[in-house]
Amino acid sequence: MTTPVALLTAIGALVVGAVAGYLVARARARRAAARPAGPTVAELLMRLIRSSNNAVVVLNRFGDLVLHNPRAAELGLVRVSQADPRARKAAEQVVETDEPVEVDLSPLENRGRRQPEAVLGEVRPLGDGFTVVEAVDHSEAIRLEAVRRDFVANVSHELKTPVGAIALLTEAVLDAADDVEEVRRFGGKILRESTRLGTLVTELIALSRLQGAERLPDLNVVEVDAVVREALGRATLSAESAEITITTDAPGGLLVEGDRTLLVTALSNLLENAVAYSPAGSPVSISRRLADGMVEIAVTDRGIGIAEDEQQRVFERFYRADKARSRATGGTGLGLAIVKHVAANHGGSVGLWSRPGTGSTFTLRIPAHVRPEPGESGRGGAPLPAAKPQTQDKTPERTPRLVATGQEISGPDRGGNL
Numbered sequence: 001m002t003t004p005v006a007l008l009t010a011i012g013a014l015v016v017g018a019v020a021g022y023l024v025a026r027a028r029a030r031r032a033a034a035r036p037a038g039p040t041v042a043e044l045l046m047r048l049i050r051s052s053n054n055a056v057v058v059l060n061r062f063g064d065l066v067l068h069n070p071r072a073a074e075l076g077l078v079r080v081s082q083a084d085p086r087a088r089k090a091a092e093q094v095v096e097t098d099e100p101v102e103v104d105l106s107p108l109e110n111r112g113r114r115q116p117e118a119v120l121g122e123v124r125p126l127g128d129g130f131t132v133v134e135a136v137d138h139s140e141a142i143r144l145e146a147v148r149r150d151f152v153a154n155v156s157h158e159l160k161t162p163v164g165a166i167a168l169l170t171e172a173v174l175d176a177a178d179d180v181e182e183v184r185r186f187g188g189k190i191l192r193e194s195t196r197l198g199t200l201v202t203e204l205i206a207l208s209r210l211q212g213a214e215r216l217p218d219l220n221v222v223e224v225d226a227v228v229r230e231a232l233g234r235a236t237l238s239a240e241s242a243e244i245t246i247t248t249d250a251p252g253g254l255l256v257e258g259d260r261t262l263l264v265t266a267l268s269n270l271l272e273n274a275v276a277y278s279p280a281g282s283p284v285s286i287s288r289r290l291a292d293g294m295v296e297i298a299v300t301d302r303g304i305g306i307a308e309d310e311q312q313r314v315f316e317r318f319y320r321a322d323k324a325r326s327r328a329t330g331g332t333g334l335g336l337a338i339v340k341h342v343a344a345n346h347g348g349s350v351g352l353w354s355r356p357g358t359g360s361t362f363t364l365r366i367p368a369h370v371r372p373e374p375g376e377s378g379r380g381g382a383p384l385p386a387a388k389p390q391t392q393d394k395t396p397e398r399t400p401r402l403v404a405t406g407q408e409i410s411g412p413d414r415g416g417n418l
Contacts (some may be wrong), residue, residue, distance in 0.1 A: 061129025063088035094255040231267035255369035269335035278303035305356035
């Protein structure tokens with residue numbers, strides 16, 4: 001082959017190779033363009049499993065762990081890369097019968113307050129010897145059911161006690177009909193028991209309305225200072241009887257949006273609770289402040305305090321940290337439950353800091369009323385008028401010993417100490 005022919009052959013090969021490379025690259029570009037952007041179906045499924053609120057565990061025919069999500073470890077289904085033995089045993093049964101099985105996977109020992117108490121799982125076959133275990137934390141439902149049972153039992157007991165007392169006292173009055181002094185003495189006891197019964201029924205009705213579907217009255221702008229004054233007026237008799245001084249900081253002119261009657265009831269309950277659980281002669285303090293858009297009203301006492309394991313339960317209906325003291329003061333055990341629901345219905349909350357032997361601070365937090373900025377317009381373009389606060393004050397003439405300190409009372413939200 002001559003040199004010109006060889007040269008032409010080489011040039012032709014180069015041209016053919018270039019054309020072929022161009023066609024291959026173009027085909028790859030087309031395939032890449034046709035491929036949808038984003039994750040694959042398998043990747044989406046893995047994301048779904050990992051983000052699920054239910055625990056998901058996949059086992060093979062030998063009970064070995066294939067995959068699991070973080071929730072499975074949180075609920076205790078997976079420990080040290082091993083599935084719970086109860087789940088593995090149930091998986092073996094499912095592989096044999098090819099039928100789903102429910103299994104109780106609740107923790108066998110208590111490892112802390114945050115550990116789930118009731119975990120129910122279902123094991124289902126996936127074919128080819130694989131099984132999936134899906135578990136749900138039912139702790140909250142179990143707790144609510146226990147609260148419901150306690151509520152029914154407590155209502156029955158609380159109502160039976162004054163009713164039974166009234167019946168016995170009435171019999172005593174009939175037996176002592178000729179003795180005027182005895183009739184008066186038993187009559188006074190009947191009056192106290194009937195008053196207690198009426199208070200209990202009233203608070204039950206109020207609590208049922210707060211928890212039910214009944215709408216709250218239209219919210220108005222309420223002066224916090226007026227709420228404090230009226231609540232102080234209601235606490236006069238109990239504070240004076242216990243020789244307790246109630247002190248408060250200076251009025252701050254704070255406003256909230258809410259129902260004045262309910263707010264006064266909530267604060268009165270906090271004051272009555274503080275007085276009831278404080279020794280004679282000890283102080284009770286009220287402070288108010290604005291923090292992060294919330295008006296905080298704190299009631300601080302130097303009473304017996306509340307143990308840490310009871311602090312979450314004191315807001316439950318009929319729960320009493322000190323049952324003997326509560327009965328001696330005629331408490332119903334519903335006051336703090338009402339406070340909790342009043343706060344919730346106003347979009348707020350109630351907090352508690354307490355230490356046994358030192359005292360407690362209950363803090364009622366309600367969203368503050370936002371005053372319109374000057375020149376702010378409404379729908380029609382005219383400036384919005386300032387809302388007129390509720391100023392009616394029904395405070396009785398008698399008030400407890402009131403000391404205006406002009407300072408906020410220290411507590412858990414004011415330095416962490418009483």
